[in-house]
Amino acid sequence: MSLISPEDLKSLRNALGLTAEEAAATIGVKERTWQSYETSIGQPSHRTIKMSSLQIFCERRGVPFPPVSNDGRLLVNGCKVISITTLKGGVGKSPITVNVATELATRGKRVAIISSDIVYKCFVEEEAKLYGEFDTKGRLVHYFSAEDVLLYSAEVHDLEYELSVKLSEASAKHSEDPKSMYGYLMAKIEKKRNAPYTMVGLTADYDYILLDLNKDLYKTLLLSNIIAIILDNDCLMSIWAAERFHEEIIKLNGGESVPHMYSLLTNHAPGGDGREYLEYTDQEDEKAAEARKEVIDFYQHQSMVYASARKIKVPMLRTFLTKAHAMETEKYNRDRGFWDRYGYFDSLIEIAPDSLASDEIRRLTDELIDCISKEYSAVPRSYA
Numbered sequence: 001m002s003l004i005s006p007e008d009l010k011s012l013r014n015a016l017g018l019t020a021e022e023a024a025a026t027i028g029v030k031e032r033t034w035q036s037y038e039t040s041i042g043q044p045s046h047r048t049i050k051m052s053s054l055q056i057f058c059e060r061r062g063v064p065f066p067p068v069s070n071d072g073r074l075l076v077n078g079c080k081v082i083s084i085t086t087l088k089g090g091v092g093k094s095p096i097t098v099n100v101a102t103e104l105a106t107r108g109k110r111v112a113i114i115s116s117d118i119v120y121k122c123f124v125e126e127e128a129k130l131y132g133e134f135d136t137k138g139r140l141v142h143y144f145s146a147e148d149v150l151l152y153s154a155e156v157h158d159l160e161y162e163l164s165v166k167l168s169e170a171s172a173k174h175s176e177d178p179k180s181m182y183g184y185l186m187a188k189i190e191k192k193r194n195a196p197y198t199m200v201g202l203t204a205d206y207d208y209i210l211l212d213l214n215k216d217l218y219k220t221l222l223l224s225n226i227i228a229i230i231l232d233n234d235c236l237m238s239i240w241a242a243e244r245f246h247e248e249i250i251k252l253n254g255g256e257s258v259p260h261m262y263s264l265l266t267n268h269a270p271g272g273d274g275r276e277y278l279e280y281t282d283q284e285d286e287k288a289a290e291a292r293k294e295v296i297d298f299y300q301h302q303s304m305v306y307a308s309a310r311k312i313k314v315p316m317l318r319t320f321l322t323k324a325h326a327m328e329t330e331k332y333n334r335d336r337g338f339w340d341r342y343g344y345f346d347s348l349i350e351i352a353p354d355s356l357a358s359d360e361i362r363r364l365t366d367e368l369i370d371c372i373s374k375e376y377s378a379v380p381r382s383y384a
């Protein structure tokens with residue numbers, strides 16, 4: 001039995017604006033085969049589309065699976081955009097983003113990252129020096145520089161407006177040579193005007209796009225289907241930064257709450273219960289007492305940060321990340337030179353697939369997908 005009738009399959013294809021040839025190419029079959037899926041049951045040339053092919057078709061075309069609801073409606077949807085972010089620097093936005101993207105790609109999804117990260121830029125420059133150019137599509141995950149993507153159609157207009165405000169402020173202050181002061185912005189506008197990619201185009205080409213747009217709250221809000229704000233359990237400042245991020249996003253959203261925003265606890269490591277120290281250390285030994293104190297202090301610090309994290313008014317994902325990543329990257333980096341160490345494009349999924357750290361990423365990926373699916377009815381949004 002098929003999950004979709006031939007008539008509904010044809011309607012689904014039409015709703016997606018696809019020719020039979022394009023639909024067939026999505027799942028790697030001949031146009032004639034696709035047409036046989038659309039031929040009415042009872043006709044000699046009818047064939048039933050396999051459930052696995054239908055599932056791949058739905059995933060690639062951003063349609064919920066199964067694509068027909070219980071009450072017979074066709075469910076049509078688009079590419080999912082994920083942001084794992086916060087206002088605090090250095091808390092793992094980029095490595096966690098790359099890890100989730102790699103996990104999705106290993107599941108057969110078409111995945112891209114759009115990045116404005118400085119470390120990413122350094123690696124791109126390094127690769128360009130070595131090989132003459134940076135190969136955007138040369139890895140399992142495809143990488144695009146945010147400068148090369150027109151993220152929304154009014155982006156150039158907004159940048160021009162920003163420039164005009166800056167120039168008029170500078171001229172009011174009689175600043176010297178404002179044009180060279182804002183040359184960087186002019187160059188950015190020029191680059192965006194000639195951007196080789198558009199977000200709309202990329203959403204048609206990928207199943208998932210992850211954004212690594214440092215601190216760009218406006219674009220994060222505009223483009224994301226899900227936002228996960230990082231709460232680093234080691235760092236109280238990261239909790240304050242998350243709180244601020246939340247407030248700013250709500251302001252940008254005209255005071256309305258943002259239902260597709262979640263928080264993600266990382267570096268969670270309560271340090272065991274310290275019992276080992278109580279049992280095996282010499283109570284008289286000064287060093288042992290110091291070590292015990294360290295364990296207890298660390299536990300108390302993690303508890304205090306966690307208690308603050310719980311107060312943030314953003315639902316916390318059930319998945320949390322521990323410090324398991326640190327040992328795995330440490331092991332990987334041992335005996336490696338600077339450029340060979342764990343870098344922007346690396347992932348735990350590739351260097352330590354059987355580790356707890358990778359399984360945490362898999363759980364996180366599952367949960368993010370679940371959260372997005374929950375939003376299906378609310379997801380369709382315009383990038384215009």
Ligand SMILES: Nc1ncnc2c1ncn2[C@@H]1O[C@H](COP(=O)(O)OP(=O)(O)OP(=O)(O)O)[C@@H](O)[C@H]1O
Pocket residue numbers: 088089090091092093094095096099117118119214266267321322325326
């Ligand atoms: N799975 C993970 N969970 C938590 N932290 C991680 C994970 N993987 C890597 N990290 C840590 O994240 C730290 C910070 O990385 P990085 O400085 O690239 O973060 P970032 O938030 O992207 O920084 P920036 O603000 O400069 O873009 C690394 O030192 C690494 O230990």
Ligand SMILES: [Mg+2]
Pocket residue numbers: 093094095117118119
């Ligand atoms: Mg980063």
